[in-house]
Amino acid sequence: MTSSAPVPAARAQLIDLVASVASGAPQPGFEVLRGMPAVPGARPAAVLILFGVLDDIPADREHPDGAISRDLDVLLLSRAETLRAHPGQVAFPGGRVDPGDVDVIAASLREAREETGLDVDGVEIVGALDPIPLEFSRHLVTPVLAWWRRPSAVGVVDEAESADVFRAPVADLLDPANRGVTVIRTDRGEFRGPAFLIPTARGERLVWGFTAMILDGLFSRLGWTEPWDRDRVILLPDQNA
Incomplete structure (x- = not known):
């Protein structure tokens, strides 16, 4: 075992975070997500974190104060390039809540099973965070935090949906060398958001947009964030063209 700190400590912190959200306590780190505009008629959706x-x-590096184990990972996937919505982007498993889903938690588990082959019986649900409105897709997305108590094999189930399924070592995501911001300019102004560069078996992946905003908020709220260069701009693939 290569841990620099017990992995279960992270589980306890996630449980405390969900309890804090349920109590209505202020959530530093989630200001941007809480400030996103309401979307009337948004369709419910959920993602599994x-x-x-x-x-x-293990991760390639140690967290500097040993607070994060080198063994701690989070599950991500790359969306297929042929999808109409967010093609090629790195995301959490998840999707729209179907009529047959009991709730958003059931939806997040169903989507994760369908997209990655995850054995959901080995997943412990920690709890749900506040739903986040997404104006672009007109969804109201609930992040569902979970702990993998009995890991199972995962991979691409449907190549029309996903191009890759992979682990992302948290200590590497937190590495200041892998952090930066993306900049998008539209007729409504300039939008800057957090971004992460992570190596995978299929090459380096860029995590940006909604997924990066959630990770950034989580890491900040949990006290895991290391100082990083918020002026470092990471270009999106189409900006490199």
């Missing part, structure tokens, strides 16, 4: 020891390969 699954932490745990996803494999036996």
Whole structure:
């Protein structure tokens, strides 16, 4: 075991975070997400944010104060390039709540199983965070925090939906060398958001947009964030063209 700190400590912190959200306490780190404009008629959706020891390969680096284990990972996927919405982007498993879903938690587990082959019986649900309105897709997305107590094999189930399914070592995501911002300019102004560069078996992946905003907010709220250069701009693929 290569841990620099017990992985279960992260589970306890996630449980405390959900309890804090449920109590209505202020949530520093989530200001941007809470400030997103309401979307009338938004369709309910959910994403599964699954932490745990996803494999036996540790992160490339130690967290400087040892607060994060090198074994702690979060499950992500790359969306297929052929999808109409957010093609090629890195995301959490998830999607729209279907009529047959009991609630957003059931929806997040169903989507994760369909997209990654996850054995949901090995997943412990920690709890849900406040739903976030997404104006672009007109969805109201509930992030569902979970802990992988009994890991199972995962991978691409449908190539029309996903191009890759992979672990993202949290200590590497927190590495200041892997952090920056993306800048998008529209007729409504300039929008800057957090971004993460992470190596995978299929090459370097850029995490940006909604997924990066959630990770950034989580890491900040949990006290895991290391100082990083907020002026470093990471270009999106189409900005490199």
